[in-house]
Amino acid sequence: MSINVLLVEDDIDLAATVVDYLEIEGIRCDHAANGIQGLSLIEANDYQVILLDLNLPKLDGLSVCQKVRENSDDTPILMLTARDSLGDKVAGFDAGTDDYLVKPFEIEELLIRVIALSKRRSGQASTLNVGELTLTLKARSATYAGDSIKLTPITFKLLEKLMREANKPVSRAALMQVVWGDEQPDSNSLKVHIHHLRKQLEKVDAKLAIETETGFGFVLRAK
Template identity: 75%
Template sequence: MSISVLLVEDDIDLAATVVDYLELENIHCDHAVNGVQGLALIEANNYQVILLDLNLPRLDGLSVCKHVRENSNDTPILMLTARDSLTDKVAGFDAGTDDYLVKPFEIEELVVRVIALSKRKSGQVANLTFEALSLDLKQRSASYQALPVKLTPITYKLLEKLMRESGKAVTREALMYAVWGEEQPDSNSLKVHLHHLRNSLKKVQAKLTIDNEAGFGFVLRSQSETQSKT
């Protein structure tokens, strides 16, 4: 399966080299030449990885990164820059980047990092949203239409995992690992805590469901989407 990547880089020669090489590795790469164009493409498409130059015209890389994270986008970001000081790297991570690659770099290393980042979501977002449901990852709290959703530490982890998958099915095994890691409880525990999570959402009259799809897993959906499938 091809990986979808966006490269935001104003050096046309470098961008052409990166795009051509990634295509050879079965990595589809769109290209933007400035920060404003990059943000427009990010908002219009679903990328698995964003490659972001720091020094960009119209809108610099740090500003682009901050905007992406403020909009609850958890696409992994790899910052590309000639700045290699610790201060610059800290600024990049504070803005929400997941990895850092200093120019000039070996294209083979870039490919390795892209493949690794494409297998996960970014941990740098401050909030996750789904419909009117919001999850504050720093405060470890949830709200629906500004009403607080009462969560236990376990139901919080379940909700976070379901929201990070953006309405896609999450297997029972993935949910249990997200909550308990390697020390798994009996299989009935997941059922019990999902029941508690559903009740917590019901108490704030959230128009959301957690559906069990046999053979696929559990999906967080809007009620309208659930009804359209019945």
């Protein structure tokens, strides 16, 4: 799996060292020197990990982290900071970071953390939004323009996966793995649950549709 990383760091010498080292290891790394530029790159690109300095010009790291989570972006975030007090770490986790690395750090440890974080999505995003469709993860509920959508545990998992990959086709195999893991029923079961999910979206007159990608799977996109 290719790994794309964003480093938001105003120390140019440190940034150059990190970018060069990661790229030697086969990891592509974009760089932003301030919080505003970092947010712009996050909105424009798909990253597997965000490396975020705490003390940034224009917009500090905590604010960047908060805005990323408010946008329902669950990209794992590793906070880089010289502050190592418990209070600072709590503030970071409250803002939505996934892990901390205190400066100065060993570059090899940074690489290990990046690879580990790239294999999962963050648990910090509390909601997912696609248009007026909102999925609240902890409550396991869904609404469209304020109207409640009735979901079974299986259709919730399907909708979550489709929303995370909105506008991107998701294979049948990937959807079945998300719902049933290795103990999978026949493929007709997936078809039945997708049909039920479509009906629930129709009931709230959602301006979204789950379209069939012939021979591959399904995609959630605007009508």
